[in-house]
Amino acid sequence: MASVEELQKKVSELEAKLAAAQKNAVPAREKIQVMSSEVVDSNPYSRLMALKRMGIVDNYEKIRELSVAVVGVGGVGSVTAEMLTRCGIGKLILFDYDKVELANMNRLFFQPHQAGLSKVDAAAATLQAINPDVAIEAHNYNITTVDNFQKFCDSISKGSLIGGPVDLVLSCVDNFEARMAINTACNELNQRWFESGVSENAVSGHIQFIVPGETACFACAPPLVVASKIDEKTLKKDGVCAASLPTTMGIVAGFLVQNTLKHLLGFGNVSYYLGYSALTDFFPTMTLKPNPQCEEAYCRLRQTEAQGRPRVELATEVTEDAGPVHHDNQWGISLVDENSPDEETSTLSLVDGVQVAYSVPVESTPESSTGGAVAASELSLEDLMQQMKTM
């Protein structure tokens, strides 16, 4: 049985919480100056600092010096931002220009009472309440316009806690133009980034790590694009909308942040491409070399620079990828074996199960584009490359 003292303490705590709740204020915790390993219920970092004792991460507290830009704060980006916030990232820079809608409630993070607010402002408020130690910067604009693109480049090149480039850019956008804008910016700025995507039928997704000059950029390897040239507004006007699931989006966000942590804190092996097929629980991985004929001049420049320096650890990790599991090739695309003599002349060394996630309508009806990354393609790889060029 509880003592009078314990009960009086409890009453005081509850009265404080009630006062705060009635004021409609969220009593966020106080800021913490130094990450501690102390195992007490009140330490929000104890289970993260335990990664050091478990032998997984050497220097977990380094995370507080790091900054990450999250572009797109929707189904994948919001969960990505929340995971990084809970991990205690030093600084988060959020970009989006959309508003929260009830139609977004089938994904994690946003809540009905936030409907109508801008995604970045609503996200920043929630994230700050979750972890006041994280520096959060919110940008409410579309990065693809000329003016905003320059602002975006400035933000990521001077966005770190000490005014230098951010440590990583995470693309969580849902359209081709925004992905190309991020690709252009990152090639120009020589900025490492992760691309991510979820198919329009909600049952597949992927992440891809792009190191300018060392791996294929987004323009080098068009067939891996999960691109819908139909933008959200067109979809809505036609009474057609993409399906989405909190599961697939949460898993893709999990893969994205897990690989971000592995890269930034230096543990495990970073996946250069990791796919997810929900219907079969299949997870293809691979590494893609840059295309020497890439149409982006900055990509070709980064490739030349990369050739001039000793190979970094990235190249050696190709052998860490899980090899292809040989099912029947149901995709109708020609595969280049990783060990074939053609390898040097082709950037397209796809493992089985990964296919062209290219969903520009071949016919003119929107329905033909809804297959996303799991629809079987009747086109050869050459056909698709040709189509890509005519865009």
Next chain:
Amino acid sequence: MASVEELQKKVSELEAKLAAAQKNAVPAREKIQVMSSEVVDSNPYSRLMALKRMGIVDNYEKIRELSVAVVGVGGVGSVTAEMLTRCGIGKLILFDYDKVELANMNRLFFQPHQAGLSKVDAAAATLQAINPDVAIEAHNYNITTVDNFQKFCDSISKGSLIGGPVDLVLSCVDNFEARMAINTACNELNQRWFESGVSENAVSGHIQFIVPGETACFACAPPLVVASKIDEKTLKKDGVCAASLPTTMGIVAGFLVQNTLKHLLGFGNVSYYLGYSALTDFFPTMTLKPNPQCEEAYCRLRQTEAQGRPRVELATEVTEDAGPVHHDNQWGISLVDENSPDEETSTLSLVDGVQVAYSVPVESTPESSTGGAVAASELSLEDLMQQMKTM
């Protein structure tokens, strides 16, 4: 000075007021009677109903008739419950007896202002605000005591929206005793369930689908248990705590709910065992047959019943599992090839990369048990089976 009774009354009153204040602070949306496919920003189900138009799910709205029990509302269970809530599940039954702590803030879902509240009550309030259409029942007790175990059995056997058994039980607990209690209940009630777990070093996890009599139950296949006989209190007392990450826990919850949706709504292939190794992005899958010598009498009874009826679809899906990818066997355990003649006499047909996640200390120091599911084991499978029997 106030008496203990007066103070306890005061605490109850304040708790009720606080719950009400927190509920009122969140302007939840109105209930919706029928799931609509209409593509408007105000429809929280449009992106889910789109799964029908995309040809993924035939009858998505069936989800509103279904009920799922989530046992353990921690790092995996809370996200699991949130995903199901956002998917519009008919009814959720939550079980936990723990309180929210700041030390839980490195995982998704709970927020600092909920510290001190019971996990089930805090979760129920948040989930109800996210989706008022879901019927939520919260049970704040430990299912492993004799009295509570009976209450737990009653809840899951009469917990559906029409008073029958729930459609599925999801185990999101973090200890061996609770998993065994769920296993015993589900064998007795002939109830399908999923087991899930995350290793103590935070970088691996798994889900396992258990159909009494048709797949291995939790007692049939001890080596797959992610069991720590050290309970949370002991860990805390010793100044040792398990590591955890929002990424790994979010991914495991995603796998759990994705396979729950596939099973309940009848699309794709359900994984019977799906593992996740975060360091290498490796995802072993397999199917485990029940052990005819299982120590649980109800498991043996369900096996006999299963033999007496025509094989259902479950057995045929074994061939859908991704085959083993043959890396070097770094685990030091003996593997039984799925096609070997020994198969009929052994339930332990492990694919490469899956290993005994058995973390009872072999030496007496707590440190020796921290390897979780990725630590290399020097023990043979026989040694482990023998150890298991001496527990």
